[in-house]
Amino acid sequence: ADGRIRLCGTDEVDQGGMLRVEPPGMDPVLLCRTADGFHAVDDECTHAIASLSEGRLEGTTVFCPLHGGSFDICTGKARSLPCKQALRTWAVAVDGDGVWLLAK
Numbered sequence: 001a002d003g004r005i006r007l008c009g010t011d012e013v014d015q016g017g018m019l020r021v022e023p024p025g026m027d028p029v030l031l032c033r034t035a036d037g038f039h040a041v042d043d044e045c046t047h048a049i050a051s052l053s054e055g056r057l058e059g060t061t062v063f064c065p066l067h068g069g070s071f072d073i074c075t076g077k078a079r080s081l082p083c084k085q086a087l088r089t090w091a092v093a094v095d096g097d098g099v100w101l102l103a104k
């Protein structure tokens with residue numbers, strides 16, 4: 001798809017918070033709000049089957065709830081084992097009161 005997809009309202013995610021969004025026809029997306037804004041990555045851990053939205057966000061690092069591996073949500077890169085493979089990252093933009101995923 002091209003164009004953009006509205007993920008949520010800016011007031012739906014607190015700073016330091018995360019939200020799982022399931023855009024139609026796409027894999028679930030994890031939207032994170034950090035001190036410098038919104039970041040989006042795939043929500044499914046690359047190690048096994050787990051939703052990162054059920055884990056913990058510390059700064060720009062998300063920890064998987066299943067085995068505790070972690071990822072940098074800005075680059076998608078794995079930060080600690082057992083995670084090795086990077087998460088796919090998504091460009092997001094704030095427009096008005098909404099947070100949008102820029103489809104690629």
Ligand code: FES
Pocket residue numbers: 045046047048049050064065066067068069070082083
């Ligand atoms: Fe995420 Fe294993 S499923 S660390």
